[in-house]
Amino acid sequence: MPLFKTPVEILAQGHDLVLRGDFVQARERFSEASTKFTKQRDMMGANLASVYAAVMAVGQGISNPQAYRTASQSLLTLGPYMFKVGLREVPAQQLALELDLLAAELEVTSMAPSDPQQFGEKAKALQELAMRFRAQLAGQVLVIPELFTKTVVVGEAKAAPLMAQAEEAIGESLILQDPKAAAEHYQSARLWWIQAGRLDQADAASTHMKEYGRAAKCWFCGREVSGEGIHFVAMPSELTDLVKQRGQGSALPTFDAATNSVYACKGCYGAVFQLADAIAVKRTGELEAKVQKQIDEIKSQISQIKGRIG
Ligand SMILES: [Zn+2]
Numbered sequence: 001m002p003l004f005k006t007p008v009e010i011l012a013q014g015h016d017l018v019l020r021g022d023f024v025q026a027r028e029r030f031s032e033a034s035t036k037f038t039k040q041r042d043m044m045g046a047n048l049a050s051v052y053a054a055v056m057a058v059g060q061g062i063s064n065p066q067a068y069r070t071a072s073q074s075l076l077t078l079g080p081y082m083f084k085v086g087l088r089e090v091p092a093q094q095l096a097l098e099l100d101l102l103a104a105e106l107e108v109t110s111m112a113p114s115d116p117q118q119f120g121e122k123a124k125a126l127q128e129l130a131m132r133f134r135a136q137l138a139g140q141v142l143v144i145p146e147l148f149t150k151t152v153v154v155g156e157a158k159a160a161p162l163m164a165q166a167e168e169a170i171g172e173s174l175i176l177q178d179p180k181a182a183a184e185h186y187q188s189a190r191l192w193w194i195q196a197g198r199l200d201q202a203d204a205a206s207t208h209m210k211e212y213g214r215a216a217k218c219w220f221c222g223r224e225v226s227g228e229g230i231h232f233v234a235m236p237s238e239l240t241d242l243v244k245q246r247g248q249g250s251a252l253p254t255f256d257a258a259t260n261s262v263y264a265c266k267g268c269y270g271a272v273f274q275l276a277d278a279i280a281v282k283r284t285g286e287l288e289a290k291v292q293k294q295i296d297e298i299k300s301q302i303s304q305i306k307g308r309i310g
Pocket residue numbers: 218219220221222223264265266267268269
């Protein structure tokens with residue numbers, strides 16, 4: 001029995017470790033095999049082993065899109081080759097495509113838009129990606145989730161959550177101009193989340209849909225506005241029964257009897273808030289002056305006492 005293992009044997013050890021789910025050790029073996037192949041001037045073998053190592057690296061960087069991209073690009077160098085992953089064999093090109101789409105998913109879903117235009121761009125990117133999953137990986141059980149997280153995900157199942165997030169992004173892009181339209185997009189998002197089996201997200205979308213779709217009449221100025229939390233807010237108040245009775249008969253509510261709050265459009269709310277803030281600042285300043293005066297008096301008394309003792 002030879003003392004030193006051949007690179008082919010080390011490569012085989014790597015595959016065994018993959019079967020046992022030890023991806024960290026497997027990656028090390030693959031890298032080792034690549035080095036040995038290189039020493040023997042077997043560049044094909046060296047490249048193959050390094051591609052296996054790159055795919056294993058995804059397991060250690062499961063939320064890092066760069067790990068996916070590196071693995072994807074290295075797989076493309078293999079040409080028409082059946083790539084071994086655990087008990088499965090997949091065409092290298094297909095795995096490269098899967099890694100590319102999964103990287104895009106991580107990148108696009110982590111976009112953090114801050115204005116309506118950026119929300120629109122995110123929505124477009126999400127829709128395009130959903131279409132790619134449907135068109136390019138439909139009917140295929142994805143390799144990466146099966147290998148590293150033991151979950152069975154078919155390609156087209158990736159589309160519904162992406163479409164849901166796209167609808168939510170469109171909703172956010174519209175909320176400032178047209179809350180009712182925003183609410184409609186949250187309704188679509190809710191249906192996509194249900195299709196994706198994500199009932200928690202469906203409920204969250206439903207809450208937004210109701211808030212954005214809700215309309216009220218401002219208690220203070222009488223303006224009619226829709227979009228709760230964005231264009232109008234509920235302000236805690238005190239409502240007597242007489243006041244509540246007077247409010248009935250109006251098509252839109254001016255208050256919420258259940259929480260003893262009145263509805264204020266953002267304009268009125270902002271004015272009240274600014275005024276209250278200015279009063280608070282003024283009061284604090286007055287209080288500080290008063291306290292400072294007392295401190296000064298105490299200081300002078302102390303120095304007088306010190307003078308007498310000394
Ligand atoms: Zn108002």
